Amino acid sequence: MPRSHRAGYRLTGDDTAATMLRRDWERLLGRAAPGxxxxxxxxxxxxxxxxxxxxxxxxxATRGRLAALACADPAAAQKPTNATPRIKPGSTLLREWHGRTYTVLVLEAGFEMAGKHFSSLTxxxxxxxxxxxxxxxxxGLLRRRATVQPRCVSGNIISA
Structure with missing residues (x-):
């Protein structure tokens, strides 16, 4: 009767769980498993x-942050990955939606549109x-981010 391995592999004959795992790893990743x-x-x-x-x-963004942490680049690791730009109070935002133009006034605490107060742009x-x-x-305050480029510190290149 075949033995079972905790990973769910059914072991028969000369096969071992490690052999089967290595075969699966190679099939999935297209290269031999590390020895x-x-x-x-x-x-x-x-x-x-x-x-x-x-x-x-x-x-x-997560890959870029991990690359920065792996390179031990404190400045890059502390930089927010998706920082919302700060808008000065008194600024006006315009947005056209389905043929209608909406005007939003930025306040110290929140926003105003058509005389109504809102706590967020969302x-x-x-x-x-x-x-x-x-x-x-x-x-339109957030631009589409560019692809994260590999970062390096002291010659150690980490691909993001």
Whole structure:
């Protein structure tokens, strides 16, 4: 009767769990598994890559932050990844939506549109569209970020 391994592999004959894990790792990643890799590492890495395949990987912002941390670049590691620009009170924002122009006044504490007070741009974007929007994105305050470039410190290059 075949033995079972905790990863769910059915072991028969000369096959070992490690051999099967190495085969799966090579099939999934297209290269041989590292020689010193433990079965536990291979199992976790296979699971991670399967999740990436089904649900997507890390965002560009997260990859960039991890690269900065790995390079020990304190300035880059502390920089917010998605900082909303600060708008000075008294500024006016204009947005055209379905043929109508909306004017928003920036206040010390919140925003005003058509004589009504709002606590956030997101609240205003919802009021205008009826759907959930990022307020700063709706009003054009956030630009689409460029692809995160590899960062390096002291010659150590980490691809993001």
């Amino acid at each position: 010193a890799a433990s079965s536990d590492f291979l199992q976790r890495d296979i699971a991670y890559h399967q999740q990436v395949g089904q649900h997507g990987g890390l965002s560009a 609240e205003i974007a919802f009021h205008i569209t009826g759907t959930n929007w990022s307020g700063p994105r709706f009003f």
